[in-house]
Amino acid sequence: MKIILNNRDEYFDEEEMTFEELLNIKNFTFKMLVTKLNDRLVKKEFRDSTIIKDGDNVTVLHLVSGG
Amino acid sequence: MNYLEIRKRLKTKTVGIAGAGGLGSNSAMALARSGIGNLVIADFDTIDMSNLNRQYYFYEQIGKMKVLALKENIKLVDSNVKVRSFSIKLESHHITDIFKDCDVIIEAFDLQEMKDMLINTVLDKLPDIPLIVGSGMAGYGNNNLIKTVRSGNLYICGDQLSEVSDDNPPLAPRVGIVSMMQANQALEILLND
Incomplete structure (x- = not known):
């Protein structure tokens, strides 16, 4: 499948995967992430059950403390 | 738009600021100097000596x-x-009440858990209001790592990397840069509206 991840094209052999699997494959290891699929927020507890498919637009942002 | 047109437009606008620390106090002042009409500011804290560095x-x-x-x-x-201030530790239900009439909301908390709570609440309950978050501004140097990333109505200013810790404290310049980026992003949204 081909998806857009943070505004860049990404290709995977898999036909689909969960959001959690994508985070693991792409090594997003930060403690706190904002995850969006097709501009809708995906809450942390739904990353395991949210499926990413060909053509999806995925955004992963890092939240770090400080202000 | 000339200077007076900018001031006239901003006079009618309202910006919500969640947190009055390094990000919130500096972005509020920049918006005030720019001619914003209304600010809604919430924070529960009192000023400590250690805050004066930024x-x-x-x-x-x-x-x-x-x-x-x-x-x-x-x-x-x-x-x-016009400043409406709320001395309150913000939780999800306050956020919806306090900021529902704002044209833009600036996230200016310290802790990532609070940032996360605000993002979840605003995207869920107030999805039409643009939200400008600060993430990653500890330490010094690395000017060019600091940027703004947009995803729909959510804007993230910062390097998304530098977390505050004992060995990486928040200092005036980088916190100031991110707060000014947040204020600048707010102006862009309000003036292109």
Whole structure:
């Protein structure tokens, strides 16, 4: 499948995967992430059950403390 | 748009600021100087000596509620800015009430858990209001890592990397840069509206 991840094209052999699997494959290891699929927020507890498919637009942002 | 047109447009606008620390106090002052009509500011904290290294407060204000001191400082610059301040530790249900009439919301908390809570609440309950978050500004140097990333109505300013810790404290320049980026992004949204 081909998806857009943070505004860049990404290709995977898999036909689909969960959001959690994508985070693991792409090594997003930060403690706190904002995850969006097709501009809708995906809450942390739904990353395991949210499926990413060909053509999806995925955004992963890092939240770090400080202000 | 010329200067007077910018001021006239901003006069009608309202910006919500969640947190009155390094990000909130500096972005509020920049918006006040730009001619924003209304600010809604919420914070539960009082001013501590350790805040003066980066926050828009002064020695003689130590011990005061941040929201009240910030209102005083804004009025010293421009007494026409209407400031509504809430001395409150924000939780999800307050956020919806306090910020529902804002044209833009600036996230200016310290802790990532609070940032996460605000993002979840605003995207869920107030999805039409643009939200400008600060993430990653600890330490010094690395000017060019600091940027703004947009995803729909959510904007993230910062390097998304530098977390505050004992060995990587928040300092005036980088916190200031991110707070100014947040204020600048707010102006862009409000003036292109």
